[in-house]
Amino acid sequence: MKVLEERIRREGQILSDTVLKVDSFLNHQVDTGLALEIGKEFGRIFGGRPITKVLTIEASGIQFAMAASIALGVPFLYAKKKKVVTLSEQVYSAPVHSFTRQESYQISISQKYLGPGDKVLIVDDFLATGAALVGLVDIVREAGAELLGVGAVIEKSFQEGRGLLEDMGVEVHSLARISAMAPGEVHFIDNEESIKESASC
Amino acid sequence: MKVLEERIRREGQILSDTVLKVDSFLNHQVDTGLALEIGKEFGRIFGGRPITKVLTIEASGIQFAMAASIALGVPFLYAKKKKVVTLSEQVYSAPVHSFTRQESYQISISQKYLGPGDKVLIVDDFLATGAALVGLVDIVREAGAELLGVGAVIEKSFQEGRGLLEDMGVEVHSLARISAMAPGEVHFIDNEESIKESASC
Known part of the structure; x- marks a missing residue:
């Protein structure tokens, strides 16, 4: 998604070869117009x-889940992060280890809102190590729902997340795929190109 | 907002005379159509x-901030909750004590995204004790920004939040104002009526 890549080039702060801050337009201050375009994509x-x-x-x-849900005309559901799972109701839960923050937490979803009848699109802002997304995939499967794909806004393609998800049989689409970065420079994988390449294999 | 009050009557779970769960349509699973209507309001x-x-x-x-920001055509900004404030950048922060969860945390906003030029609308899902909203008002004032109002989706009018905010000189509008509740019943303050009454004083 060219407009997103250009915005990352212009406003993203690359703090190291793995840390990218996009908090001026995506995940602290949010450019709602761009978020809606992301949802449309x-x-x-x-x-x-x-x-x-x-x-x-x-x-x-x-x-981004809200923007996608506007575009698709369906409700959205967000997993809660908790240190301890509440026992006051039945939940699906999965452990997640955050490598960035070096902490572990539990994600959970009420069993009332996800079940065998659901056909699910998972959306998140970043796909990097894939820890949180793998946890969500586990929950969808535990609920007996059908997973129809994962959409990430930004993918750090040099980390293992996409590989982990694809090994689980999950189809992944990311709107900006970063192949490498360092302070002052960021390189994107051309999505069109990679589609062409995989089509010719 | 009648459609919201009806939805609370139909789907809200009143667990005690202070605890209302609306996680089937507002704050776990989200009815995006209703969220957009709330933004329009x-x-x-x-x-x-x-x-x-x-x-x-x-x-x-x-x-709800996103929905309001779509309706108003401006960006939105969300404060982060942290146990310890990061020292890696300059932030405005305020302590908040959650009476529901019996825990204290710090809310913070990067100084880059709020300043004297900003005219701010604060939005949140619930106004009850007002703890979190008072923290946000403090941050807006610390930043030198101008506060133009507070909008809450649901207000528990029998708790002290509105009074605290009004004592700070803040104008508050809530879309559903609960005067009293108990398992199986919920009573709303008629917003139109209260506007009429205050206009005739």
């Missing part, structure tokens, strides 16, 4: 599938 | 003011 990519629910994790996935 | 109420930014707190304020 997910709608273009996944709109042909019979999705019944968009799933994400609080907090920074919410704006 | 905030737009109707506050649209005549020169708002430059909508401000909320992660996580469950995000969908």
